[in-house]
Amino acid sequence: MVLVVVDHDHGQLDELSLQALTLGRQLAGDLGQPLEAVVVGEDGRAGAAGLGEYGVATAHLAVHPGLSDYAPLATARAAQQLAAQTGATVVLAAGSPRGNEVMAHLGAVTDLPVAADCLAIRPGDPTSVTRARWGGSLIEEATVHATTTLATVAAHAVPAEPGGATTTTVTDFSPELSDADLLVQARPAPEQEASGSVSLADAKVVISGGRGVGSAEGFAPLEELAGLLGGAVGCSRVVTGNGWRPHSEQVGQTGTKIAPDLYVACGISGATQHIAGCRNAKTMIVINDDPEAPIMGYADYAVIGDLKKILPAVIDEVKKAQA
């Protein structure tokens, strides 16, 4: 059996978990085994019931009185106990902060290896995987020496695709949890600023700036273009290091990894650190005065020249087109 840990945010299913479920379904097909899911928390019930669209016949809903908010070790314990009960040969989670965290706990409590950020999993004896290193700037082929394969699926390695439609039975399950399992549990930060703008991770359009933007003030046209296209502003590590933009806007291996429909890279040279964050953009347009910049090797389109002159012209054209 292939068991997938499906994360949700107060009932809203996590997109990266659905991607993991899609890879899990292919894997279950290869193995000729059923695909099952574990969802944690009562507020995940409706989401769990809808997993039939992704080919899940049985969704296990882990409910426990001590489990109100996300608790990484408790989630791993639930997966551990279910995997043992059901004889799972593969346990997967999303290649997200939570998915990687839960799977690392599961690896630690079972003393099994974990292959994080997998692009492909090939069952066999032993199982082999293809996984992302350096935030996706390098690919590794590796062998997993274990009877049960624990892995996470790299974000955007496969699109989340419904398939194998079936009716899901939601089975309630009470994991046995100690106080230590529940010790580390999230609570929301006190003053959550409700920002009206589009979040970087979810934006369909990201207008991003690097060293070439030159200053904090230089980001004004990027903000304007992002506003016109309903997108968000991003930046490179140089920019946050200079204090021009907040770190929450950094796109890169150690910032946010995004996969927008459109990524416009303004004055960004294209260090591997940055490319790791934007390589999954569907379309990338570069605005740069250096036609030899490394980022040209990752982009679909480029405009060569001074971004301070090019951006206002693009903004004018967009306004005309939208009028």
Add this chain to the structure above:
Amino acid sequence: MDVLVCIKRVPAGGGKFVLTEDEQDIETARLGFAISPHEEVAVEEAVRLVEAHGGSVTVLTLGTPESEEQIREQMAIGADRGILLETDGQEWDPQATASAIADAINADESPFDLVLMGNESADASGYQVGIRVAHALGRPVVTGVKAITVADGRVTCERPTTSAREVYEVPLPAVVTVLDGLNVPRYPSVPGRIRAKKKPIERSTPERPEPRLEKTRLMVPQSEGKQAKVLGTGPEAAPAVVEVLKQIGVV
């Protein structure tokens, strides 16, 4: 409080990676070395915590003897001593790495109230060594942290989610893995660099167990080798840009 920070020497790559002929490693003949940005902020945070609360900062790494260079750099910023678990350059998988680190922590005289690590290593990016070390030590662990406060024997950690922030509070001793953006690391001073040369480094050579996650080869991703189509030069290219925006449906 005594803080331990785990770091890792990795190639500092600006451009594309070139692989060695046997596809086992990155060709580093023309590259410098560094630690991950996550680890840079971990060291800075440790130094700030000790400046505020007293105590000491120790830096630990599992790596080749050349990793001394990275330990000395952290000492120039304010770390007091180093622990170098020497390897012959072969890769250690996450389980073996965590086990060697946990053994070194248990063997040390200091109880290390707080162990800081990067959320994931820059190179192998396995997202698990901190968590495995915490389990081996029987300590709580919070990962992906972007703000740390220590008070009354507890550590409060904030971590960003895609839309908000979460708070975790755990008792010390604990393990915390951190993210770039936690702080802006200082640059080493000249006196700091001079003092760093004299600070102590303890060395040992743990035995590498058989890997259970075994690297067979590395590859450069296929999407590399794209070449951008030049739409034009200067502001005159603006209509061509908007034509692309229309084609992909964002205008």
